[in-house]
Each structure stands twice: as C-alpha cells, then as structure tokens.
Amino acid sequence: MSEDMAKQYDPAQVEKRWYAYWEERDLFRADAGSGREAFTIVIPPPNVTGVLHMGHALNETIQDILIRSRHLRGCETLWVPGVDHAGIATQNVVEKQLALEGKDRHQVGRQALVEMIWRWKDDREATIIEQLKRMGCACDWSRYRFTMDERLSRAVRKVFVSLYRKGLIYRGKYIINWCPRCRTALSDEEVDYAETSGKLYHIHYPFSEGPGYITVATTRPETMLGDTAVAVNPDDKRYRDIVGRTLRLPVIGRVIPVIADSHVDPEFGTGLVKVTPAHDPNDFEIGRRHGLEQVQVMNGDGRMNELAGDYDGLDRFECRKRLVVRLQGEGLLEKIEDHAHSVGHCYRCDTVVEPYLSSQWFVRMKPLAGPALEAVRQGRVKFHPERWTKIYFDWLENIRDWCISRQIWWGHQIPVWYCDDCGEITVSENDPDSCAACGSRKIRQDEDVLDTWFSSQLWPFSTLGWPDQTGDLKRFYPTSVLSTAPEIIFFWVARMIMSGLEFMGEVPFNDVYLHGTVRDESGRKMSKSLGNAVDPLEVIDQFGADAMRFTMVSITATGTDVYLSREKFHLGRNFANKLWNASRFVLMNFPPDFDPLAVTVPRFEGDQDLPERWILSRLQEAAAEVTRAIDSFRFNDAAQTIYKFIWHDWCDWYIELSKGKLEGPRAERTRWVLWHVLEASLRLLHPFMPFLTEDIWQRLPHQGESIYQRPWVDPDTSLVDRQAELEMALLQEVIVAVRTIRSEMNVPPARQADLAVIPAGEEVRTVLGAHAELVRNLARVGRIDFVGPEGKPRASGTAVVGKTELFVPLEGLIDLDLERRRLTREADRLRDAVVQVDKKLSNRNFVERAPQEVVRREQHKRQSYLETLEKVKKNLARLSG
C-alpha cells in the first residue's frame, strides 16, 4: 500500500486514473428504478461556441459538490450533461471563419452553412466533454443531450404549436431590436445597454405655409428622413396654437402634421418630438394611435434605402454625418449638444442595435408570467441568495412580449408554413405536405429560426424525455437544484419556470443557486478580449483539478464574486500536499496485516484517552457543519470546515499526539482511530476533491469499489464530548503559548525548557496535571511547577492563557546578554524599516502614480513592522524582568 505512495503528491498522476475508473464502473449512471430519493441537476448547457472558462469551472464544481455529497448521502443522483446550440453566437463564430476566407453566408448558402456548423459543433462538443471530465464532474454521460437532438427538437415544435393554438404565439409587424451586423432580430434581453456620450441635434422644421419654424431635438438625425409627424404633449401650453398645422420636412420635402399625443414628454428637448413610426418603438405606438404612415428609410444591413433620397446606399452613421453637414449648410441646424444616453448593443457582436420595423413572431408573456410569480411567492422555487427574488419579481411584473424569431440559419426552424395559393398559414408539429386551409402543395416553411433560449427554456424536462412520458421524467422531474450565473436569470431561469409550469404543471426545480462572477484580482470581469482570462485546463495542468476546485469554492462566499489570481490556487495545492503527506505517514504505520474492518474496537468504553475522545468529537462536529453548510449553499464554509479539521485538528494535533502511541498496548487502538478518522475525512472531502480522496481511500484498508459508493459521515451526537474539547483547548493553548515563547526568545529546539504555571483555578490545575506528559512531549518541556503569585520566576518568557499565567525561565536556557543584544539590533532594524516606508508613503509622486495595489502593500508592510517591533520590545523587557 504505502510503498507505491509517492513522496511528492503529483496531481497529474493521480487524476488521470480515476475518471476512467469511475466511467468503467458506470458509477454516475442514475437508476430510474431504484427506491432511493431522487436528487437531480440539469447542467446549464454550455454554449457549443467555445471552451469552458473559469465561470464554468466554478459552476461545475458547485454542481459536482451537490451531486457527490447527495450521492454519498444515499440519494439516487442524476446530473444531466449537455450543450446548447447557441444560435446567433455559434453562427457568428462560423461566419467569422468564412470571412477569413473572404466569403459570406449568402455565397455559401443555407444548407452548406448549417452543415459546416454541425461539423464544427461536433469538434467543440468533444472538447467541452473532455474539460468536464478533467474537472471531475460526475455527469451521467448516458443521458447526454444537445438542444438540437431529434427529441429535443420535437419538444420545441410541440411547445410552439401548443402556444400558438392557445393564442400565446402571434406574428406581427413591430419595432424590434435589430442587429444590422448579425442581420437578425434580438429579444430585449439580448441587448446590452452602455452609457454613451452622444450628441443631441436641434433641427429646424419650417412650417409648410407661412413663415417660421419649430425646433426638434434628436440623437439619431438620420431617422428624420422617415419622419411622418411632429408631436407635442396636449397639455403643453406653449404649443397649443401649432397643433394641426403642417411642416415641410427638411431635405425630403414631405409635408407632415403637428399632432398632440400624451406620450410626449414636455421636459425633453424643446417639448416637440419628431415621429418616426418605422424606426422608434415609442413613435411606432404614436403612429398607430394617429394612423401615421410608416416610412422605412433603412434596410436590415444598416444602410439607407431609396426612401432616404440622396442618402440611398449609405451606411447609417455615414448618412448621419453627411446629413448634419447639409443641415448646417442650409441653416437648419440650431445647435449640437453633448448628450449622455444609453445605447443598446448586440450582446453577441457589440454592434449598435437599431430599432427596426419588421414581421416577427412573439410570445405573449403576461399569461405565462402569472403562475411563475405565484410559484416563487409560495416558496415552491427559492432563490439563493435571497436578494434575487425581488429582481425576479420586478422583471416578471413588467414583462413584455418576447420576440422569438431570428433571421439566421442555425437553430430550430419555425414550424410554420405559408401557402402560395391561399395565403393561409399551417402551424404543425410534423412537416406538412399541403396547406391545411386549401390543400395546395405550394407551401413554404418560414425561413427564420427560433431564439436559442426557446429550446433551452425546456431543458429541465426536454432532457428527461418530454414530450414522451418517460420513466426518467416521472422519476427525476422536478429537478432539485439549478446552479447558474445570475446574468441569465431572465434569459433562462425565469423562462424555465414559466415553461415548466405551463407544460409539466410543476416548477422545474426547487432551489436556484446564483453564483458570483469570476473576476481578476483587480476586480475586472475575466474575458478573452481583456486578456485576463485564466484557462481552467491550464490551472488543472499546473495545480490539479482538485486544487482548482477546492480553491474556487473556498474563496467564494455565497453568491459573491470571485477574485482570482494564479497565486490563489496554492491554497488548494498546499492542502492536497498536506493531506497526501499525512496520509502517507499514517499508511506507513499500518503493518501489512492491519485490518481495521475486522477489529471490533471497544468503542470508547473505559480507557479512552483524551486525544481520542477529542478527535472523534471534532469529527462529528465537522461532519455536521459540512452537511449544514452544503445544504444552505455556503460552500466556502463547508470547505473551510473540512480544511480546518484535516489540517489543524487531524494533521497538526492528532497525528502528533498519536506518535508516541504507535507501539505498545494502545497501538492497535491508535491505528484504528487514525484509520477511522482519515477514512471519514476523505468521505467528507470527497465532493470537493474527488480525485485525491479516491486515490488515498483506495490505498487505505477499505470495503467496496469506490469512495463514491460509501455513505456520508452521519454525525453521531453520542460521540460529541464537550468536556474533552474544553480540556484539549486548554492544553493546546498552553502548548502553543510555550512554543511561541520558545521561538520568540530563540530557544534552541533541542533544549528542554521548564514551565511554571499560576493556574486560574483548581480545574486548570487538574487538567494540566493529568496531561502533563502531553504538554511535555509537544512543547519540549521538562518540569511543570504550579506556583503562587509570589513564585513568579525572574527573566522569563511569559504568556497568559485565559487567566492562567505561564512562565518559561530563560536563565541557563539561552545566553541572556547575547539575546538582549540580538533583540536590540532587531528593534533598530525594524525602526529603520519603518522610516524607509514612511519616506515612500510621504512621497506624493509615489502615492499618486503607483498602482493602488503597490501602495496598499507598503502600508501593510509598515503595519507589520510596527507590530513586530512591539513584540521585540516586550521580549526585551521580559529579559530584564
């Protein structure tokens, strides 16, 4: 066993074995027929556009912790993996590749492009699966899904047809968000708004009859070419007289009326607004109320068309430039003001989004939102952290219809067929061969595809087999927890709740955990374009997957952002090393015939010693806290609890305490406790560090094929021993205090010191007396004397523990003069160092120009010099005492 445990822990060696081992034994496959309680997670399907980033690494780790811990706790766990076809995003990536070859999609054609994307998808998909496996994710690969699988596509059609028949899907010509680069509609959620310093142009519109003009203000002057009215608020007294008069639109010459509409804000600009029904959503509504003409002056590629007169064929921004120059020339431009406003950008390519009039398909959301609000109000779905609940309510209460058609080729083509003969439409789950109205065979399918979120909103049930009534669906729906990034709470989480309620009659999950954003050390979001992104695979190569996982959850409090740097992964790696080394020590002390499973240990009757009682008590408490913390999504608390238990209680204390007892009468019992606590700790740690724990567990005497199949550590309250914990705490404090004195006073490690104690009370005296041996061994102490206040030794290192006073006489232990001189020199050196830092910090140039991080480091240094100096001064005083 121990022979092949390498001296140095090598994660690459350890990690590569176990995933294959788990897969060969099919350990992650869920059994729909078992009698165990189900615990299900559907993975937020990564976009097939690319490789996984650190945000994924965090989320996959969280889900894996949930799945593995529940599996050990006896649940039938199912983690459904899969990827999303990611409509626009994916098509954009492939189109970019085409562009490098100087081609665009229209030259390639629909079918060829879609085939290209499929090939590309197969390649990327393999990479993503490999990454998930390297991270250790306990996914059930037999249930792997893709949003464009045959069955998932059937689900999409069934949902479309059903909503259409209920009147919840409709087609209409509306102003939608349009990306001129992607040449497709976008939903409201797909537009990212950025505060922009733009311009406000004040333009004169002359009256068509008689002298005079009015002034309108606009941020997008090129749209004036499509104006069909100017509007004022009916309550605006300034403009009462001109309502009903007509204006001559500059450049174009069209005669347009001045109308009154209560939607106009009298405070904006001059209180007179131009109305462009074809290019602005508010104007669109005004136009409908007043029966105005819709003049569309721009095409879908962002270029002006023939209705824009002289500007036909120009890009929208070029048109704006030239038009402004012309208006200026004609004396029609009153002024240009700076104007900060928010401008929408395409979330996939960052192009400025254009409000655009076109025929699109929409889902009527209000009727679906009602039940989804109710479900959360009733607590059937809970958000963690809780603050997201309000954000969810706000969005659903103000929900707008969802534009679901996209003018791209990659995705689920809309199941609607138009008849060339009678003009009717046929909406069908299966491809029809004739028109449902007139029977004509001249039908064409709608060319558009559905928004990618239309299929991902069905993910919790479409992956389990819906629309078929499968065993999986019965057994594993609703799922248990959804863990995801908060950015997609509207795109995805809310819509899943709505569609789950509509089509399954039940919420899709009970708990939603929204994890934080992964940022770099200075707080910037990690992204490829900023060049600060960290690749999970590189981290795994350098530190190991276990170290990456453990670090990420350790430093992330519930729902808060994660500030990552490479250095931080040392935390996980050091912990893995510590556990490896401690386990190696334990294993080396097991004789070849040691069989803890056969030992019937007289469990804690009679002669149990304090360290045993204490470590077993601590183990129960650690197990209870890890369980509680995982259940309340405090993964960092869970990780820190197991870390402290293993590192401090187990490695630093118990293993040290056991060293003297591995020979002699208590040997077998001590070995059993060592084995028992280590084996249990590995199970508690397994969800966080699956590879390392499996590896060590396999080397320990064990039963079964894998630690993944062992039960969780069920805390046994009868083993919780407060008295033992209190006594151990006292002994630990005394030992630490003596060790500190020894190191601060430079006592050579081999020299035995003496210890004088003024105990705070009888109990302290009893405990210290009873366990004097333990203190002697761990603090290298010879005699321990209890003294009264009058017996204080001179020239001692001192410490106070509770109200107990400790003295380590230094006379004869160290050369007092030499030590005094050393400490004096040390004090001088520290004073100098403080002066140097002060110089730096009083230099304005430095403070203003150096990065904040550097300044902070200097301030920190100063603080730590001062603290050390205080200690040195105190120790000097003791030597003179």
Ligand SMILES: [Zn+2]
């Ligand atoms: Zn775009």
Ligand SMILES: [Zn+2]
């Ligand atoms: Zn027809």
